[in-house]
Amino acid sequence: MDRDRHRARALRAQHDLRDAQGTRRGKHRGRTRGRSRTGRRGRGRRRDQRRAPPGGEMTQRALVGTLLLAALTAAPPAQAGLPHYAEESGLIATTPGTDDGSVAALWNPAQWGLLERSEAAFWWSDNQVLDHRRDDYGFSVGSGLGLSYRHRIFQAPGGPRGVGEYQIGLGCGDGGQAGGIAYGFSGPGRSVFGRENFLALGSILRPTPWLSLGSTGRIASGEQQGVLDLGVRPLSDPRVLLFASYALENDRHWDDGDPSGGIALRPIVGLLVGGRWSENERFQLTLGLTLARTGFRSLTQFAKSDRGATSYVGRLSPPVRGLDPAGRLLRGRRFLEMSLHGDAVYQSYRFFDERSLPLRRILEDIQFAIEDPTVGGVAINLSGFNGNVEMVWEVREKLLDLKRAGKKSVVYIDRAGAAEYYLASAADRIVMDPLGTLLIPGVQASRTYMKDALEKAGIGFEEWRYFKYKSALEALSRRNMSDADREQRRALVKAAYLEMAEGVAGSGRTTRARLDSTVNQEPYMSPRRLLELHWIDEVGGAEALREAAKTAAGTRVLLSKAREIRRRRWQPDEAWGPVPTIVLAYAVGDCAMDTGIRGRETSRALKKFRERRDVKAVVVRVDSPGGDPLASDLVARELKAYRRAKKPLYVSQGRVAASGGYWISMDAARVTASPFTITGSIGVIGGWAWNEGLGKKLGLTSDHVQIGRSADLFGGLTLPLLGVKIPERNLDEHERVVVKRAILELYDDFTKRVAEGRGLEIGRVREIAEGHVYAGREAVDLGLVDEIAPLDRTIEEAKAAAGIPKGRRVRIEEYPRQRLFPLPGLARWVAARIAGSAGGGGSGLAGDGGGALGGDVRGSLESSSERTYEERTLGRILLNPGLPLLLTPPSLLPDEPAAR
Structure with missing residues (x-):
């Protein structure tokens, strides 16, 4: 009823x-x-005369008609x-x-x-x-x-x-x-x-x-x-x-x-x-x-x-946020499982690139573990991890953020070096493989010198060095370190060692004195010895991570991949309004026009980002030892334009942001770095290579006609197959005066720009310049850098400067765009040949200095990551004879992979 x-x-x-x-x-x-159609119109007009001013009927009807x-x-x-x-x-x-x-x-x-x-x-x-x-x-x-x-x-x-x-x-x-x-x-x-x-x-x-x-x-x-x-x-x-x-x-x-x-x-x-x-x-x-x-x-x-x-x-899966019972019932019951087997890079390929580990993805996964209540910590497998010490520091800082949030981390290592153990020391528990080892002999920086090799090859080389610490070309002109270069390298090595030593000692696993003694007395240790010293917590294989996580959490936990937990824990964004965009632009590699930082393309892209209304801020990640002043300045001009446009642009310096890399950085609204960043090197250098017996050894001669006193400087021998042109003579005294004047003028411009961009006195800039390189913390003390901060914190600061509320979802747009897949060796060579068919030669003091060079030769000599820094520098000098360069010495720690 x-x-x-x-x-x-x-x-x-x-x-x-x-x-x-x-x-x-x-x-x-x-x-x-x-009523007829006319009658209806008449009635409508009478209504409108009562309700709207004369002439309003057509406007209102048009508006309503369009919207409907x-x-x-x-x-x-x-x-x-x-x-x-x-x-x-x-x-x-x-x-x-x-x-x-x-x-x-x-x-x-x-x-x-x-x-x-x-x-x-x-x-x-x-x-x-x-x-x-x-x-x-x-x-x-x-x-x-x-x-x-x-x-x-x-x-x-x-x-x-x-x-x-x-x-x-x-x-x-x-x-x-x-x-x-x-x-x-x-x-x-x-x-x-x-x-x-x-x-x-x-x-x-x-x-x-x-x-x-x-x-x-x-x-x-x-x-x-x-x-x-x-x-x-x-x-x-x-x-x-x-x-x-x-x-x-x-x-x-x-x-x-x-x-x-x-x-x-x-x-x-x-x-x-x-x-x-x-x-x-x-x-x-x-x-x-x-x-x-x-x-x-x-x-x-x-x-x-x-x-x-x-x-x-x-x-x-409704697009609204709901109550989160799992956040309470499963609080801290999951551990994020992360395998860092591969190479830490800035950008990976979209497909067929399993070995690459993009830095931002690693940091975002750990940040997700910090924010999600069901995640009690992370379990990281460091076997096979390969990253430079600056990226290691960034990941370690994020693990410390995890600890400050009250969550746990466990790490597995096998054959570890100083950098890997420095990273692992931030964890709550460390598991080492039974056959693992720890090699921790300290920190050193070495360099190979090619003066005698060039002489034996019949190539003469002259270094144009007018600033005390500008040592980028020493490897080509000397047999050993200069006193100035030894001084600044010693400071870099000391800063790196102190940072790692303080980090390891701060973990509570050892004291600073005990660490120094171990480095000097026991640089190579087995798992048993490490367990005795309490440097690790247990010995076991990678499968022991699960038990280590349970021990760290104090309860039974479930290990899950980041992608799986993200899918389960997804929450929609209910905010109205356009999604603000933050651009993360990478200026990585040598400062060059069409390779490395790609000065032409990057400057055009930065201009577009500045003009786009949806882009609220830009962060430029600079990881470059320098190179061509023009490529550096094209990018720097756009950074300066952001100040006039009052759009936030921050620079995050990577492992190296010196000389041309610092030229790019100096006009940013804010510059951040890591303790392991090598920056500064405010100076200019150049050099000249010429035929001093190479032609005779190879059976090559050259001849020429000329108009202009120095025109013959840009002729000479062209090496078969390579297409590289080597001048027949060195500069005379008059030509050296011309070169010196050009270098000093460029240096004067460099120091003035640093003073203007960083708000320093010009006299102070010249005191700390002279081509001197500095580690990150010293650069902060000198005013060359604003603060020590990792990449993700720099992005958050740029968001705040743009007025974006904390917690508001933003879209991170990376530049350059992620490439599809890596090319195998032969395909890469063919692509370089195709690209080179549209390329030209470099320009020297007298204009075109190598128009006969194909782009493939230029790319292989100037920017190939498979060549040493010294080889690439020599190639750059041969391809751009007489060009003043903004270069810093190759001061990376041993065996560190190049950032890309």
């Missing part, structure tokens, strides 16, 4: 609702049929070819543009473009025409591309009939704007209700975090519909939403549509309470609950004082 009374109330409420709709439609249809995407003057069909908005909006909590997910996409297909991942929703209604059977139900699923189906039963002249309605939609967009298109059609039973196939167009514009504007239009044969909606978030977040909509059909005057509005509240994450009012005393109450990846809503209709039908919606 209670069920019958409830069903009677529901049917009576539905009858009142449809009766009210029919009254409005019937009233208007009668008015339309009883359809003309509203066609004659109505005999039956409703399109379902009325009031019928379909019963599944929507607010409006088509302000609600979320695949259900809202039933009316506004632009919603498909706002879904970050696929959502599946299913619904049903308790409004029944037939007993013991669900009459109104359906589902929708998709992201970007979506499909929906809805089945309903209506009373027809021959009895109840059902109709199935389908939609296929396509949308694209982001948090700031989206657009979509959908095609709707009906199955069997469509003719009974006059259903027509239709095309739907929708758009959503969210220019700010607190405003949303939506518009939707549906077009069928002879009938059009449109909806405009507005949403306001007074707190700029989902907690409070005020919304309104205005629906119009083609058989009604523009000011005779259906307005509605309401409020939606989320007092706590995952709980929704909403109310929507419309004409004829209609009201909808929405109650919703979202738990992590599932959600449920009930939407109850009221007509006047009677309760109508209730629709129920279940959702999988």
Whole structure:
């Protein structure tokens, strides 16, 4: 009996609702049929004269017509070819543009473009025409591309009939704007209700975090519909939403549509309470609950004082944040499993590049472990890890952040060196393989000198060195270190050793005195000895990481890959407004125009980023020993332009950012470095190589004619196959004066720019310049660098400088774009030949100095990572004879991989 009374109330409420709709439609249809087109226009004009200034009618009609995407003057069909908005909006909590997910996409297909991942929703209604059977139900699923189906039963002249309605939609967009298109059609039973196939167009514009504007239009044969909606978030977040909509059909005057509005509240994450009012005393109450990846809503209709039908919606992966029971029930029960077998790099290839470990991905995985409550720590396998000491420091700093967050870390090592143990010492527990070893002999920096080799080869070389510490070409002009170079190298080695020693001692595993003694007395140790010294916690294979994690956590834990946990713990971004972009640009390698940092392309890219409105800040990662002043300056000019544009641009220095690398850095709004960064080297150097017996040994001679006293400097022997040209003589005294003047002028310009960019006195800059290189902490003390900070912290500081709230999701756009896949040796050579066919030679003091060189030879001599620093430097001098260079000596620690 209670069920019958409830069903009677529901049917009576539905009858009142449809009766009210029919009254409005019937009233208007009668008015339309009883008047000519001219009469309707006349009545509309009289209304507008009462409500708007003269001339406002055409403007208002044009605006409404554009937004609704359809003309509203066609004659109505005999039956409703399109379902009325009031019928379909019963599944929507607010409006088509302000609600979320695949259900809202039933009316506004632009919603498909706002879904970050696929959502599946299913619904049903308790409004029944037939007993013991669900009459109104359906589902929708998709992201970007979506499909929906809805089945309903209506009373027809021959009895109840059902109709199935389908939609296929396509949308694209982001948090700031989206657009979509959908095609709707009906199955069997469509003719009974006059259903027509239709095309739907929708758009959503969210220019700010607190405003949303939506518009939707549906077009069928002879009938059009449109909806405009507005949403306001007074707190700029989902907690409070005020919304309104205005629906119009083609058989009604523009000011005779259906307005509605309401409020939606989320007092706590995952709980929704909403109310929507419309004409004829209609009201909808929405109650919703979202738990992590599932959600449920009930939407109850009221007509006047009677309760109508209730629709129920279940959702999988809804685009709203929900309650997080797993965050409490599984708090700290997972450990992030990370294998760092491979090479630490800046960018990997998109495919077929399993050995590369992008630095930012490593840091982001550990940051995820810090933020997610279900993750109690990380378990890292360091076997086969290969990274320079600066990248090791960045990963270690992130592990220390993890520890400060109250979470644990365990590390497995086998054959470790000083850098690997320095990284592992930040962990709570260290496991070493039974056959592992630790080699920790200290730190050194060595250099190979080629003076005698060049003499034996018959190549003369002269170093143009006018600054005490500018030692980049010593390897070609000397047999051993100069006193100045020895002084600065000793300082770099000392700084690196102190940083690692303080880090290891600070872990509590040993004292500084004990560490120094071990380095000098026991540089090579076995797992047994390390266990005795408490430098490691246990001996075991990689499989022992699980037990080590359990011991560190004090409870049983589950090891999972980062990708798996991220998928399970995904939370949508509900913020409105365009997603701000932070650009991370890499200036890595030698400073050259078309290789290394690619001065031409990088400067053009930085200009585009400066002009793009969606780019809020730029971080340039500089890892370069220098090279061509022109390539450095092209990039530096763009950095300076950012200051004038008042757009934040920060520089994060990697392992080496010296000479030309520092030229790039000096005009940034803020410069950060690591303790292991080698920076400074403010100075200019040059050199000259010539034939001093090489031709005789090879059986080569050359001859020439010339106009111009020094023109012959840029002729000489061309080596067969290589295409390298070697001048026949050295410079005379007059030519040396010209070269010296050019170098001193460039040095004067360099120091003035440093003083201007860093806010230092010119005299102070010249005191610390002279080509001197500095480690990161000393560079901070001298004012050449602002602070010691890793890359991820620099990005966060740039976000804050751009006014982006903490926690706001941003899009990190990397430059250059990630390449697809690595080329094998032969394919790489062919690609270089193709690229070289469009390339030219380098330029020297007298103009074109090597036009006959192919780009493949230039690339192999000047920038190949397989050649030593000294070989590349000599190649650069041969390819660009007489060109002053901004170079720093190759002061990397032994066996460190080059950054890329």
